[in-house]
Amino acid sequence: MSGLTASMPRLDAEVLIIGSGAGGATTAALLAEAGIDVLIVEEGPWVDQGSVTPFSLEQMDQQYRAGGVTVALGLPSIAYTEGRCAGGGTEVNSGLYFRPPVDVIERWSAQHRIRDLDPDALSVIAAEIEQALTVSTVPGRTTPASEILRDGAAALGWQHNEIPRWMAYPPGGDAVTGKRQSMTRTFLPRAFAAGARMIVDCRVDRLHMAGGTGRSAAVTFADGSTGVITFRDVIVCGGAIQSPALLQRSGIHGYIGRTLAVHPTVKLSARFRDEVNVPDDVPVHQVKEFAPDLSFGGSASHPGLVALALTDHWKAFSKSVVQWRQIAIYYAAITSEGRGWVRAIPGLRDPLVTYRLSHRDRQLLRSGLARLTLLMLEADAEEVYPSFRGAPIVRNRADIASMQQAFAVSKASVMTVHLCSSVPMGELPGRSGADSFGRVHGTSNVFVNDASLLPTAPGVNPQATVMAIAIRNARHFISSRSTTDTRSTTDTRNIKGHHER
Ligand SMILES: Cc1cc2nc3c(=O)[nH]c(=O)nc-3n(C[C@H](O)[C@H](O)[C@H](O)COP(=O)(O)OP(=O)(O)OC[C@H]3O[C@@H](n4cnc5c(N)ncnc54)[C@H](O)[C@@H]3O)c2cc1C
Incomplete structure (x- = not known):
């Protein structure tokens, strides 16, 4: 150069x-x-x-x-x-x-x-x-964080798949040896x-x-x-x-x-008995039971991102951050009816971006978070930390109802x-x-x-x-x-x- x-x-x-x-x-x-x-x-x-x-x-x-x-x-x-x-x-x-x-x-x-x-x-x-x-599925075992999605969905009888990726795997390779x-x-x-x-x-x-x-x-x-x-x-x-x-x-x-148009997501972190966190990879399973309106998948769960996810209710969740190896982050994504604007502003380098979720989008995000929480419990999560301000820790099915009551999309960490x-x-x-x-x-x-x-x-x-x-x-x-x-x-x-x- x-x-x-x-x-x-x-x-x-x-x-x-x-x-x-x-x-x-x-x-x-x-x-x-x-x-x-x-x-x-x-x-x-x-x-x-x-x-x-x-x-x-x-x-x-x-x-x-x-x-x-x-x-x-x-x-x-x-x-x-x-x-x-x-x-x-x-x-x-x-x-x-x-x-x-x-x-x-x-x-x-x-x-x-x-x-x-x-x-x-x-x-x-x-x-x-x-x-x-070279789009292909993982040649060996998928990661524990991915298998949680598979197992939770299977327990509920929900449709789930391993999604192929554009990865080149070496002979005898597994999930974490692929090259994007x-x-x-x-x-x-x-x-x-x-x-x-x-x-x-x-x-x-x-x-x-x-x-x-x-x-x-x-x-x-x-x-x-x-x-x-x-x-x-x-x-x-x-x-x-x-x-x-x-x-x-x-x-x-x-x-x-x-x-x-975007696919908005709400997320949660879930803590399991065993180590499930793979910091440099993401789950390859997705749950498509409610698709195309609603899909579940796994997010990047680097320790820094786990800490960030737990800040939604840091007072209640922070004690778990040291157990990050047992924690993985998951999302519920929706196909949104809402729409956004991109506007270039004279004199500014970056555009102003706005997005408006519809009433139906909000309802879907609410039900998506509740169903994803249920799936985590079915996959034997010990604690679930939903990502919205002031969220309670969910440990059993009864807690899901109180979580839903406390939930408002305006308090959630929505991302895409x-x-x-x-x-x-x-x-x-x-x-x-x-x-x-x-x-x-x-x-x-x-x-x-x-x-x-x-x-x-x-x-x-x-x-x-x-x-x-x-x-x-x-x-x-x-x-x-x-x-x-x-x-x-x-x-x-x-x-x-x-x-x-
Ligand atoms: C974290 C993450 C995870 C994702 N996971 C998946 C996935 O698993 N599967 C999937 O199908 N999709 C996934 N996506 C979405 C996918 O990457 C995008 O849909 C796709 O890359 C969009 O392609 P594009 O060409 O529109 O834009 P991009 O791939 O974003 O490329 C645009 C490029 O243009 C450059 N650029 C912009 N403005 C200028 C300018 N003024 N001058 C010069 N250069 C400029 C940018 O720097 C950028 O490199 C993911 C995206 C992200 C960010």
Whole structure:
């Protein structure tokens, strides 16, 4: 890597891709392999997989936006997290894989008038993704914290599954020996092999527009120096919060940032007789008895996160923190009817994000926490610590009733890691931010190709759906444009943070 001085060259690319997560990396690989000159710009750093302990506070510091402290304001406010590094959310996430749900794709296609959105075609793409990311179940035993979900659900007769992950397991490996097949291990190396260039530690502040045509991007590097990148087309893949914010900062408004959709979760910590905590992994079982409205799963349970979860009623719960090895954290996630806004505020770096839960969402969160508590007791939890202010310790079924009485969503620690739908695609006039293939309405060469395009939250872990739609749209982009090789002559050795791969 080499730094740049104040006289930074004006960079140029046939296609500029902003963001290198699930949407950006797949788009970059496909376009580069089609002979298109691609430059990826990523705000966060390149962090090699394995150099930071997964699910640790150190990882949050290095690879999450704002160290993981970001919030959608509301009643209650919802804490959300975004990856901010090469590979985006794919570097830090749990790797739990769901094919794009056929019923959801059919509904999107019909209700949002999305042209040629075919569930069978997406299933074919999903099979490609499964191969590229070596999606598989754990070869040996799953972790004790995961088996608690399985056993509690089995005791109640509730439907449960082990969810496959994008992990590569060594021969004879088990749950904790898998290597996450994130974008820095898969689609980004593919993009580099096909000639794509990448700048890390570089944020795109805004696009310069002339009428409906994007001309260039104003960027700021981590050291505060600035630059300009010109392009023929730009594909914004900053994720469901940053993509609409960037479009708004660029003066593109339309139906942008008004329909953020998330999977809100409430959580609890449960203490067992034996050691169950695996600090650097998450459970692979999920309970789908009440899906798609409500699902249960396991969260990262690093000791720091256990301590944080117990602060919801520290006076009552704190004595248990020393027993963190016997404690694991679980969540109840809902498919929300509520919607949120993302608004870029002039003069501020970060957008204002708000989210409003519906009455039905609140009821589901309440019943979800009660049912998850029941499941923990069935799995022989000695004590359950629900995550809401002033919550009682639950030790038996009778305590669940008093817990439910004390519960109010406004007191709960609601959070989410699944953010979508802020630039929904489709042809519905006045109800979609981008067309059926991601071109932002009212523009000729500005595209979005990330989780923002999903018309609603899909009701399952979303990354595979984000990637499948990104690949579909990338192929449409390639086929509808000339693929003549007009590679830029920019000297990439001078690009700050450029990654030679
Ligand atoms: C903790 C966590 C756990 C998760 N677990 C799962 C799971 O198990 N299974 C699953 O399916 N999904 C999971 N997800 C969700 C999944 O990671 C996301 O759905 C997916 O990564 C979204 O892809 P994306 O391309 O929209 O955005 P991202 O992957 O978030 O990538 C966006 C990238 O763009 C960059 N960027 C943003 N703005 C700019 C800018 N202005 N200039 C330059 N760069 C910019 C960001 O730094 C980021 O790297 C999880 C997410 C998190 C955070």
